[in-house]
Amino acid sequence: MILEVDGLNKSFGRKQVLKDISFTLETGEILAIIGPSGAGKTTMLRCINSLEKCDNGTIKIDGSYLCKDYNNKSIYASSEEMKFIRKKVGLVFQNYNLFPHMSVIENIVEAPINVFGVSKNEAKDKALQLLNTMGLEDKINSYPFELSGGQKQRVAIARACALEPKLMCLDEPTSALDPELREEIAGIIEKLVDNGMSILIITHDMVFAKRIANKIIFMEDGRIVHEGKKAEFFNNYEDDRIRKFIAL
Amino acid sequence: MISYIYTLLPSMADGLIITLEIFFLTLILSIPLGIIVSIGRLSEIKFLFKITEFYIWVMRGTPLMLQIVFIFFGLPIVGIAFDRFTAVLIAFVLNYGAYFGEIFRGGMESIDKGQYEAAKVLGLTSYKTFIRIILPQMFKVVLPSIANEVITLVKDTSLVYVVGIGELLRAGKIASNRDVSLIPLALVGIIYLLLTAIFTEIFNKIEKRYSYYE
Numbered sequence: 218m219i220l221e222v223d224g225l226n227k228s229f230g231r232k233q234v235l236k237d238i239s240f241t242l243e244t245g246e247i248l249a250i251i252g253p254s255g256a257g258k259t260t261m262l263r264c265i266n267s268l269e270k271c272d273n274g275t276i277k278i279d280g281s282y283l284c285k286d287y288n289n290k291s292i293y294a295s296s297e298e299m300k301f302i303r304k305k306v307g308l309v310f311q312n313y314n315l316f317p318h319m320s321v322i323e324n325i326v327e328a329p330i331n332v333f334g335v336s337k338n339e340a341k342d343k344a345l346q347l348l349n350t351m352g353l354e355d356k357i358n359s360y361p362f363e364l365s366g367g368q369k370q371r372v373a374i375a376r377a378c379a380l381e382p383k384l385m386c387l388d389e390p391t392s393a394l395d396p397e398l399r400e401e402i403a404g405i406i407e408k409l410v411d412n413g414m415s416i417l418i419i420t421h422d423m424v425f426a427k428r429i430a431n432k433i434i435f436m437e438d439g440r441i442v443h444e445g446k447k448a449e450f451f452n453n454y455e456d457d458r459i460r461k462f463i464a465l
Numbered sequence: 466m467i468s469y470i471y472t473l474l475p476s477m478a479d480g481l482i483i484t485l486e487i488f489f490l491t492l493i494l495s496i497p498l499g500i501i502v503s504i505g506r507l508s509e510i511k512f513l514f515k516i517t518e519f520y521i522w523v524m525r526g527t528p529l530m531l532q533i534v535f536i537f538f539g540l541p542i543v544g545i546a547f548d549r550f551t552a553v554l555i556a557f558v559l560n561y562g563a564y565f566g567e568i569f570r571g572g573m574e575s576i577d578k579g580q581y582e583a584a585k586v587l588g589l590t591s592y593k594t595f596i597r598i599i600l601p602q603m604f605k606v607v608l609p610s611i612a613n614e615v616i617t618l619v620k621d622t623s624l625v626y627v628v629g630i631g632e633l634l635r636a637g638k639i640a641s642n643r644d645v646s647l648i649p650l651a652l653v654g655i656i657y658l659l660l661t662a663i664f665t666e667i668f669n670k671i672e673k674r675y676s677y678y679e
Contacts, residue, residue, distance in 0.1 A: 266586055267585075268582055268585065268586065300588055303586070303588055304588060307586075308586045310579060310582070310583065312579060314577070314579035314580060314582065314583035315583075316580065316583070316598055317602065317678050317679065318601045318602050318605070318678050327587065327589075327597070328587035328588055328589065331589065331593055331597065332587065332588040332589055332590075332593075333588070360677065360678045360679075361678070362678055362679035376587070377586075380587065380588070
């Protein structure tokens with residue numbers, strides 16, 4: 218089990234955006250979380266990546282507790298443990314958030330060298346290898362502004378991969394891409410799984426979810442409305458909300 | 466006339482040296498101070514925020530000349546005395562530190578929140594995030610405003626005459642009064658123009674070097 222989320226609650230002021238979220242992700246699985254805007258998908262992703270602190274509930278990543286519910290309050294890991302746990306999770310932002318003042322290769326080696334003390338040569342070799350598998354070997358010294366959206370995304374994935382996470386999270390990976398590029402990103406994600414990663418994807422894109430996921434969670438208004446295998450989900454015509462959403 | 470100008474040069478050169486000393490020392494000391502001030506201004510610690518806010522208000526809200534006079538003539542009354550040059554330098558650094566602080570704050574606020582988050586997800590400490598991710602991007606944003614301040618500083622150095630330091634403009638004035646001629650002042654004007662031309666050129670070069678990314 219790579220990820221276990223149990224009883225997660227999160228409020229911003231009076232508005233409760235996550236309501237008792239519980240689910241698990243098996244190692245090697247691709248989980249797509251879908252649902253309308255404002256359903257709390259991104260907030261949940263941000264909690265898993267510790268960009269947001271949840272109010273109560275438990276998040277366990279690859280056997281380590283990021284936070285643990287104690288007397289109805291989430292107690293977070295110490296900052297030393299946090300560093301260790303954070304390394305297990307990679308995140309590809311919706312708008313990529315590449316560092317604009319650094320070249321492609323500098324973006325990728327930044328964290329390995331400056332956070333984990335990997336030697337320059339080793340980090341560079343690893344980065345070149347990653348860029349090769351992403352088909353970006355001719356963009357090594359380009360700057361982010363010189364890249365297309367799809368290329369930026371692949372750099373962002375390579376940057377996250379450089380830390381060898383066990384769980385890779387992608388926020389709306391197809392939202393800024395042409396439909397033709399869907400297949401490309403799907404191929405890359407499958408490669409990550411072949412290399413032993415587990416994947417969590419947030420998406421609006423039903424075609425993409427259908428193409429790539431093993432498991433689907435449907436969220437609405439801060440709750441998980443449906444959780445199940447892909448086939449189960451797409452044949453679930455009884456649930457009105459899901460039927461409506463699939464039809465979109 | 467050429468020979469007259471020639472006789473003025475030694476005293477002008479002496480004045481120019483003082484002007485440049487104040488100029489460079491102020492820059493070297495007030496830019497780091499500005500960074501510290503901007504961090505205080507962006508701090509979530511209320512005490513730090515309030516104190517920097519007050520400091521900026523005082524420094525921007527009163528004339529620099531008054532600040533020089535206060536530090537050199539006023540502070541000795543309560544037993545804190547500096548020599549002329551130190552007093553002037555303290556006033557300049559405190560004054561410019563406030564302006565630079567506000568410029569840097571604006572620059573830092575213009576950096577996308579996503580940059581901080583990307584750094585956090587990659588595990589960078591807040592110190593490394595600031596030094597390696599935020600500062601370099603911030604400097605590019607603020608360069609034009611910094612260039613503006615630097616040009617103003619060149620001319621502000623003339624204010625030190627109030628405590629009797631013989632900088633460039635004062636050298637020109639003395640010669641002008643002595644010889645009943647405007648030529649020394651014209652010469653001073655030309656030297657200021659040359660200085661600002663040089664600094665403008667330097668900043669253009671720096672901006673060009675930072676334009677390698679968008």
